[in-house]
Amino acid sequence: MKKKIIIIGSGIGGLGAAALLAKSGYEVTVIEKNANLGGRANIFEAEGYTFDMGPSWYLMPDVFEQYFKLLDEDVSKHLDLIKLSPSYRVFFSNDEELPIVDIHSDLDKDLPLFEQLEPGITPKIKEYLKRSGEQYEMAKDTFMYRNMGFSLDFLKWDVIKKGIELNPFQTMQSYLNKWFQSERVKKILEYTLVFLGSDPSKTPAMYNIMNAIDFNMGVYYPKGGIYEIVKALVSINKKHGTQFMTNSPVSKIRVENKKATGVLLENGTVLEADMIISNADLWFTETHLLEKRHQTYPEKYWEKAVLSPSAFIMYLGLDRELEVLSHHNLRFGGDWKQNFKELFDTPQLPEDPSYYICKPTETDPDLSPAGTDNLFVLVPIPPGLTLSEADMASYRQKILNLMKTDLKLPAFEDYIVYERSYWSDDFRRDYNAYKGTALGMAHTLKQTLKRPLNYSKKVKNLYYVGAGTSPGIGMPICLISAELVYKRIQKIKTSKPLKSL
Structure with a gap:
C-alpha cells in the first residue's frame, strides 16, 4: 500500500516536494488555506489587468532546469522563457549626472x-x-x-x-x-x-x-507571468496523481506517541497520513499547529529571529503606456545606509525609501488592455509595524509623489484607473506570516549557517519545506528545499544535486 503524505501549503516549495514524492510512488495530498494554489506566488485579475502578486524575478535558470529534469520534464515545454534586455533599469534619486542606467547582464x-x-x-x-x-x-x-x-x-x-x-x-x-x-x-x-x-x-x-x-546568467520572464510556474508545477503534480484541497485551513497537526498521524482542518475534518510536510509559515506551523510540548522552534525562538522586511505593495492599472519604465525598475534612495537602518535597526516607514517597480506589460502586453500598462510597486518596510488607516494613506501618497518626481511624470496619479494596496496585515491574513514579513527569516550569518532544519526534532515523520528552512528565500531556492526534503524522507545523503529519482 502506498504511504500517504499530506503537504500543508502550496507554495513553490510545497508544490515542488509534492511532485517529487508523487512521482516516486507516494500518495500525496496538498492542502491550501486560500482559494488559489501557489502561496505567495499568487495572482489576481481585475478590470482587464492581470497581476502577479508576489515574486516577479525569474533567476537561477539552472536550478529550474535541474528540478524539471528530475521529473523527466523539459522546462522549455512548460514555460516560454524570455531573457530580458535590459535585465533591469536603475533610478538613482537626486543624481543629476547619471539619474537612470540600464543593466543588461551582459x-x-x-x-x-x-x-x-x-x-x-x-x-x-x-x-x-x-x-x-x-x-x-x-x-x-x-x-x-x-x-x-x-x-x-x-x-x-x-x-x-x-x-x-x-x-x-x-x-x-x-x-x-x-x-x-x-x-x-x-x-x-x-x-x-x-x-x-x-x-x-x-x-x-x-x-x-x-x-x-x-x-x-541574466534575468528571465515566463510569458504569461510568474504564475505560469505554479501552473506548470500543478500540471506535473496532477500527472503523477497528487490531490489538491483549496479553501481548507489546517487548525492542528495531529500527533500520537510523538509521531505525526494527520491533520485537523478548521471545518472539523480529520485527514490521516503517514507523513506530514508543512510548507506553511514555519513560525505558524510550530507555534499554532503544534502543542507546546511538540515544538522544536517555540515562540521564544522567533522572538530572537531577525526577520526580512515586510512590504507595502501597490497594484496599479494605468490608462496608458509608460516608456520611461523597463520591465524591472529599481529606485535607490539617496541615503542607502539610513534606509537599511530604518528597515532593521530603528523600525519605521522609510523616509527616503528604495523601491521597486515591475512593468510586466513591457514584455507581455496581453496582461492589460491594449495601449495600457500594469505596475507592481513594492516598497520594503519593517515587519511588525502597527499602522493606522491614516498612516497607510499618507505613506501611499508619499510613494506616489516620489514616483512623480523620479519618473518625471507630474500627472502620474491621473493615469491610474485601477488600484489595490497590500500591507503587512495582508501578509499575516493570507499567509500566516510572522509579524507580516514578506519573505521570512533574513539571511544573517547565524540564520544562514543555523537555519531551521527541515524536520521536527520532537515529532517523528513531520518535515518542513520552503523559505523558512534550508537553504532559504527565493523561488529557485525553495525548489532546492523541495529536493532536500525529498532526500531527507528517502534517506539520500548525497550533497550533490540529484540526477534522477
Whole structure:
C-alpha cells in the first residue's frame, strides 16, 4: 500500500516536494488555506489587468532546469522563457549626472557603464564576477543541496576549506568595499540582497554569488507571468496523481506517541497520513499547529529571529503606456545606509525609501488592455509595524509623489484607473506570516549557517519545506528545499544535486 503524505501549503516549495514524492510512488495530498494554489506566488485579475502578486524575478535558470529534469520534464515545454534586455533599469534619486542606467547582464554591454561610474574598473569587475561565478558553482556543488545535520561531512577539511573560501565571516558591505570605490556600483551589486531580505552590513559575503546569478546568467520572464510556474508545477503534480484541497485551513497537526498521524482542518475534518510536510509559515506551523510540548522552534525562538522586511505593495492599472519604465525598475534612495537602518535597526516607514517597480506589460502586453500598462510597486518596510488607516494613506501618497518626481511624470496619479494596496496585515491574513514579513527569516550569518532544519526534532515523520528552512528565500531556492526534503524522507545523503529519482 502506498504511504500517504499530506503537504500543508502550496507554495513553490510545497508544490515542488509534492511532485517529487508523487512521482516516486507516494500518495500525496496538498492542502491550501486560500482559494488559489501557489502561496505567495499568487495572482489576481481585475478590470482587464492581470497581476502577479508576489515574486516577479525569474533567476537561477539552472536550478529550474535541474528540478524539471528530475521529473523527466523539459522546462522549455512548460514555460516560454524570455531573457530580458535590459535585465533591469536603475533610478538613482537626486543624481543629476547619471539619474537612470540600464543593466543588461551582459558584461560587454555593461562595461562602458561601469567605467563611467568608476574609471579603471574593468579588470576588477571581471575578476570579481569570475570569482563570484566560481563560488556559486562551489556553493551549489557543496552546500546548497546538502541537508544540514544529516552527516558529519562538514567536519572534513576539504568542505571546511571550501566554506572558508566563500568568505562567510565578512559582510557583503565590507567585501565590496575592498573591491570597488563607486557607491553607485556597490548599490547595483548589493540590491540583490533585497531578494534575501537582508542588510548588506549584516549579510555574509558568501552572497556575492547573487551577482554571478545576476550578471553571468541574466534575468528571465515566463510569458504569461510568474504564475505560469505554479501552473506548470500543478500540471506535473496532477500527472503523477497528487490531490489538491483549496479553501481548507489546517487548525492542528495531529500527533500520537510523538509521531505525526494527520491533520485537523478548521471545518472539523480529520485527514490521516503517514507523513506530514508543512510548507506553511514555519513560525505558524510550530507555534499554532503544534502543542507546546511538540515544538522544536517555540515562540521564544522567533522572538530572537531577525526577520526580512515586510512590504507595502501597490497594484496599479494605468490608462496608458509608460516608456520611461523597463520591465524591472529599481529606485535607490539617496541615503542607502539610513534606509537599511530604518528597515532593521530603528523600525519605521522609510523616509527616503528604495523601491521597486515591475512593468510586466513591457514584455507581455496581453496582461492589460491594449495601449495600457500594469505596475507592481513594492516598497520594503519593517515587519511588525502597527499602522493606522491614516498612516497607510499618507505613506501611499508619499510613494506616489516620489514616483512623480523620479519618473518625471507630474500627472502620474491621473493615469491610474485601477488600484489595490497590500500591507503587512495582508501578509499575516493570507499567509500566516510572522509579524507580516514578506519573505521570512533574513539571511544573517547565524540564520544562514543555523537555519531551521527541515524536520521536527520532537515529532517523528513531520518535515518542513520552503523559505523558512534550508537553504532559504527565493523561488529557485525553495525548489532546492523541495529536493532536500525529498532526500531527507528517502534517506539520500548525497550533497550533490540529484540526477534522477
